[in-house]
Amino acid sequence: MTDIHNKEANIGENKLVNPSYVVTGKELYEMDIKEMPWLIEGVFGRSGLCALGGSSDMGKSTFLRQLAISVAMGDSTFLEWKLNLRHKKVLYISTEDEPISIAHVIRKQFSNSITAEKLENIFFIFGQENLLDNINELLVKHDFDIIIVDAFSDVFIGDMNNISQVRTCLNKYNTIANNNDVLILFLHHTGKRTESLTPSKSSFIGSQGFEAKMRMVAQLTKDPFDIDARHFCIVKGNFISEENKNKSFKLNFKDLIFSNTNERVPFGKLAINPNAEILKEEIQDRVCDLSAEGNSIRQIEDIMKSEGYKIGKTKVSDLKKECPDCDNTKASSDAPVLT
Numbered sequence: 001m002t003d004i005h006n007k008e009a010n011i012g013e014n015k016l017v018n019p020s021y022v023v024t025g026k027e028l029y030e031m032d033i034k035e036m037p038w039l040i041e042g043v044f045g046r047s048g049l050c051a052l053g054g055s056s057d058m059g060k061s062t063f064l065r066q067l068a069i070s071v072a073m074g075d076s077t078f079l080e081w082k083l084n085l086r087h088k089k090v091l092y093i094s095t096e097d098e099p100i101s102i103a104h105v106i107r108k109q110f111s112n113s114i115t116a117e118k119l120e121n122i123f124f125i126f127g128q129e130n131l132l133d134n135i136n137e138l139l140v141k142h143d144f145d146i147i148i149v150d151a152f153s154d155v156f157i158g159d160m161n162n163i164s165q166v167r168t169c170l171n172k173y174n175t176i177a178n179n180n181d182v183l184i185l186f187l188h189h190t191g192k193r194t195e196s197l198t199p200s201k202s203s204f205i206g207s208q209g210f211e212a213k214m215r216m217v218a219q220l221t222k223d224p225f226d227i228d229a230r231h232f233c234i235v236k237g238n239f240i241s242e243e244n245k246n247k248s249f250k251l252n253f254k255d256l257i258f259s260n261t262n263e264r265v266p267f268g269k270l271a272i273n274p275n276a277e278i279l280k281e282e283i284q285d286r287v288c289d290l291s292a293e294g295n296s297i298r299q300i301e302d303i304m305k306s307e308g309y310k311i312g313k314t315k316v317s318d319l320k321k322e323c324p325d326c327d328n329t330k331a332s333s334d335a336p337v338l339t
Contacts, residue, residue: 041082053188054220072121079260087143095154152186160206170213196272199233288323
């Protein structure tokens with residue numbers, strides 16, 4: 001594999017050394033990356049920024065602690081997803097809990113399934129003071145598979161609805177992720193009005209700039225009928241299959257432990273009596289997103305039906321005309337060609 005940090009090119013008798021911030025296309029090609037590297041196969045990539053969101057009392061922090069324990073223990077799987085570990089180390093930023101409560105929860109959750117010595121592989125930071133400096137200091141001495149930030153709203157200073165401020169903050173974490181080839185996973189909250197709606201990347205509070213900066217966004221939701229069930233929903237994912245983004249992974253959540261039921265549920269079946277106006281807006285946004293991706297009216301209908309929406313070709317066609325960025329002067333692939 002080409003070392004992109006030691007770049008030299010010879011032209012005639014002159015040797016040119018590219019600056020460290022330049023990577024040529026040849027160097028990228030010679031890295032020979034045929035498949036995207038994953039931390040959790042098909043779910044979380046090996047590096048970059050990702051997010052997990054949900055409303056209160058959903059078990060988000062519990063989910064993340066369980067993931068941290070699996071990484072530290074060197075497990076081969078997490079909730080039956082394959083784990084690809086290199087370092088078996090986790091950095092966990094906890095802003096919503098104090099050391100005593102975390103100590104209690106770890107004992108309660110995992111007393112029968114952990115080796116205490118392995119817990120030395122989880123490094124906790126409580127609080128936010130000098131956080132970026134502290135993270136960088138630790139990264140000089142340790143290689144981590146994942147850095148968990150629980151929660152984003154506490155480490156972000158500024159107006160959550162200001163896209164420029166949100167992106168400026170996230171750019172600093174993205175630099176850390178890229179420079180150290182590590183995944184940074186943020187816990188974030190979804191809006192209260194979205195609790196009964198179909199899982200969506202639009203459910204997260206604050207600026208759209210948050211989810212736009214993430215390579216992958218997942219949402220944890222409750223089952224409409226089973227109080228012991230949660231649904232892990234991938235609502236955005238670069239390089240993640242459509243199958244994994246259209247249906248939830250149904251998880252059992254009992255005694256503070258998650259387990260995979262191996263059941264999949266279309267997102268549309270997870271909504272609980274959604275407000276009609278909000279649902280209409282959500283359907284409109286989904287039609288526009290799919291249209292912008294180049295899907296025909298028939299393809300949009302098929303995709304949305306697989307996601308649980310009740311929609312037909314005529315409705316798709318009508319909603320497509322309302323999409324601000326769609327070129328509605330062109331005939332769709334379903335329309336007859338006039339001669």
